[in-house]
Amino acid sequence: MNKNSNTYIIIYASVMVVIVAAVLSFASLSLKNIQEENVKIEKKGDILRSVGEGGEADQVADKNAYINEMYAKYIVDSYAVNVAGDKVDGVDAFALLSDLKAQYDKPEKERTLPVFVSKNDEGNISYVIPVWGAGLWGPVWGYIALADDWDTVDGVVFGHKSETPGLGAEIATPAFQAQFKGKKILQDGKVVAIKLQKGGAPDDDPYAVDAVSGGTLTSVGVENMLKDCLKDYDAFIQKQLSASSGTAANVVNQ
Amino acid sequence: MSKQEKEPLFSAKNMKLLTAPFGQNNPITVQILGICSALAVTAKLKPAFVMALSVIVVTGFSSMIISLIRKGIPNRIRIIVQLVVVAALVILVDQVLKAFVYDVSKQLSVFVGLIITNCIIMGRIEAFALGNKPWPAFLDGVGNGMGYGMILIILGFFRELLGSGTLWGYPVLEKIGLYNIGYVNNGLMILPPMALICVGLIIWFQRSRNKNLIEK
Numbered sequence: 001m002n003k004n005s006n007t008y009i010i011i012y013a014s015v016m017v018v019i020v021a022a023v024l025s026f027a028s029l030s031l032k033n034i035q036e037e038n039v040k041i042e043k044k045g046d047i048l049r050s051v052g053e054g055g056e057a058d059q060v061a062d063k064n065a066y067i068n069e070m071y072a073k074y075i076v077d078s079y080a081v082n083v084a085g086d087k088v089d090g091v092d093a094f095a096l097l098s099d100l101k102a103q104y105d106k107p108e109k110e111r112t113l114p115v116f117v118s119k120n121d122e123g124n125i126s127y128v129i130p131v132w133g134a135g136l137w138g139p140v141w142g143y144i145a146l147a148d149d150w151d152t153v154d155g156v157v158f159g160h161k162s163e164t165p166g167l168g169a170e171i172a173t174p175a176f177q178a179q180f181k182g183k184k185i186l187q188d189g190k191v192v193a194i195k196l197q198k199g200g201a202p203d204d205d206p207y208a209v210d211a212v213s214g215g216t217l218t219s220v221g222v223e224n225m226l227k228d229c230l231k232d233y234d235a236f237i238q239k240q241l242s243a244s245s246g247t248a249a250n251v252v253n254q
Numbered sequence: 255m256s257k258q259e260k261e262p263l264f265s266a267k268n269m270k271l272l273t274a275p276f277g278q279n280n281p282i283t284v285q286i287l288g289i290c291s292a293l294a295v296t297a298k299l300k301p302a303f304v305m306a307l308s309v310i311v312v313t314g315f316s317s318m319i320i321s322l323i324r325k326g327i328p329n330r331i332r333i334i335v336q337l338v339v340v341a342a343l344v345i346l347v348d349q350v351l352k353a354f355v356y357d358v359s360k361q362l363s364v365f366v367g368l369i370i371t372n373c374i375i376m377g378r379i380e381a382f383a384l385g386n387k388p389w390p391a392f393l394d395g396v397g398n399g400m401g402y403g404m405i406l407i408i409l410g411f412f413r414e415l416l417g418s419g420t421l422w423g424y425p426v427l428e429k430i431g432l433y434n435i436g437y438v439n440n441g442l443m444i445l446p447p448m449a450l451i452c453v454g455l456i457i458w459f460q461r462s463r464n465k466n467l468i469e470k
Contacts (some may be wrong), residue, residue, distance in 0.1 A: 009328045016335060020342045027346050031353040038356035126400070165297070166445055 034178040037064065043097050044071040050143035051118045051126045075128075077117035083108050085235030100132040102139070103231070113232055118145070126154045129233060133225025136217040138162040140171065140225060146185065149219040150237045153194070156180040158222065168218030179209040185226075189241065193226040263389065271394040275401025278464060282405040283457045287373040289366050292406055293449040299422050301361045302410030306403025308347045308366060310396055313375050317342045317383040317395030324384050336379050337370070344369045374398055409452050417443030 002008060020138030045067050054070040057063050078093035093114035096103065103111045116128040126145045135142055137162035145154040156177050163169040170176050183194050183204040193205055196219040201208035213217035262268075279407065281287045288309075296302045318325075319339050327335050348366045351359035369375070378398050383391040414420055419427035419439045427433065442448045462466045 003326070003328045005331060009331055012326070012328055013331060013334070016338060020338055024342060025344055027349050031349050034353040035349070035356075038352065042356065166441065 001059065007096075039098070041067050043094070044068070045151065046143050046157045046159065047071070047116055047118075047128050047130075048074060049147040050128050050155045051120065052145075052155050053118070053120065069147070074118050074120060076119045078114060079235045080112045080114050081119075081233065082113070082137050083111050083232050083235060085237075085239045088112050097130055097188055100130055104132055108232065111232060111238055114240055115227075115233075115236075124148065131229035133221055133224050134230065135163050135171075135221040136168050136215075137164070140218070142222075142225070144180075144185075144226070144230070147176075151184050151186040153180045153183045153185065160218070163218050164215065168212060168215035170212045170215060171222055173217060175214065183209060185230055186237070189238070191223075191230045192236060193230045194223070196220070196223045256336070259334065262358035268393050271390055272397040272400075275397045276316060276404060277439075278467060280401045280460070281374045281398050281404065282379075282402055282404055282453065284462050285377070286373075287377060288402050289450075289453065291368060291372060292402070292409065292453065293446045293451055295362055295365050296407070296409035297405055297413055297417065297444045298412040298420075299407070299414045300360055302350065302406040303403075304355060304358045305362055305365065306360075306406045309352065309369055309372065309374070309402055310399030311347055312340065312343045312369050312372075313372055313378060313395035313402075314392050315395070316343055318388045318392035320379050321383040321386055321388040321391035324374055326396075332384075340375055340379075341370050372402075376401055389458060405453070407433055408456065412452060413443045413449060416440050417448075434462075 005252065026173050027071050041064050045054055045057055048070055051074065053074045054067060057067055057102065060066040079090035080093050080096060091112055093116065094234045096114040098111060098155045100114075101192060103253045114130055116130075118126045118128060120126070125148045127148075127150065127230070128143050128145045131142050131144060140158060140160045142156055142158035144156045146152065149156050158171045158177060160169060160172055163171065163248065185191055187207065192207055194209060195201070196211040197205075198211045198216060211223075275281060278284060282289065282292055291305065295305045303374070316336075316339050320336055323335075344367060348359070351362070351366060375395075378395055382394045385392070411421070414422075415426065417433070417440055420427060427437065427439075
């Protein structure tokens, strides 16, 4: 058979493509469950880290089992809220995480945003809010854990797709994230989020942390992400605060 | 398999295919192929090691598969057939990494996909696999993959040790108490330019030992 005839080439190419496609789709289908599980475990691990739990994930032999166990132990509740500040029923908050971008692409009124509630060994409640935004080269995301007063930051975790190593990528380091602990997001009861200040934030400023030197655009991205995402929770936080101050007032009245 | 009966599997000639890439025919330091991924993934030892393994798998099996079907490949779409085989293998490797070493696959990010464009693979297929039997082609591919991997691991070792003070994530320098006497990690080591300088140093070292490699 003439190997350079058009018929031969077309048949050869078609058969090859069919075989390769079959092999690849088989591999993709058979590994899909494990891969999706890995992505879930990563998100659970991030939520746990934002409240300072699950720190031994890298040391334990079975990371997935460890994370699942810790998640079940410390994350006591999760729900979804809308921008008007009401809880939305029947939405799996964790499922929202798989495509947070889709929510932020919607008009404000249609967004459904997740909140995770964690309770540590001492019985302290933290609320974990996932955030999503744009860095310099690609998306940045994170989880911000707020204390019971919806004001003080208990911890943050940031991740990024492709920020510059050594510069913008520093947002993913524990040293950078540690700065956020103890900062405040509410000023006069309104969400102002946290600024990333170039040249260093004054120590006594509860609303600012040091920006990443050499990573200005990433820092701006993180700052905008915090501001934009937390703003959507503003109404919900107000309602929570007035509810809790209401109960506090009741206690005093009694 | 009467062909292989004539010649033992690991004959001197076949062993040479496997070992030559370590020394005077190293893909990175002598042929200067595959530099860019070598710079990008060697800031830590573990990703460097996983990358090395992935490349060995791809070079070995792509050479073998191409060699198996070499008599049937229409010459006019030769390069396309090679690319399809390599790309399919790379996707398989990528899927497996995502399933079983998710953390590392995130660090390697696009560079697993970019194995497709690694010049070593196409170079070995064109230069060797198309004209040789599957077994020698497989050894040649694995040998070249290992020669590449060796440099990656050497780079990863020094860059992680000097840049982060750890090895495979284990804080070596902290354990031996080097920080207490004022030692500071060299941040430049984890940036790509320093990897290029390190490759240069390895090439320098290799050429000073082996005068045959010095170009006139």
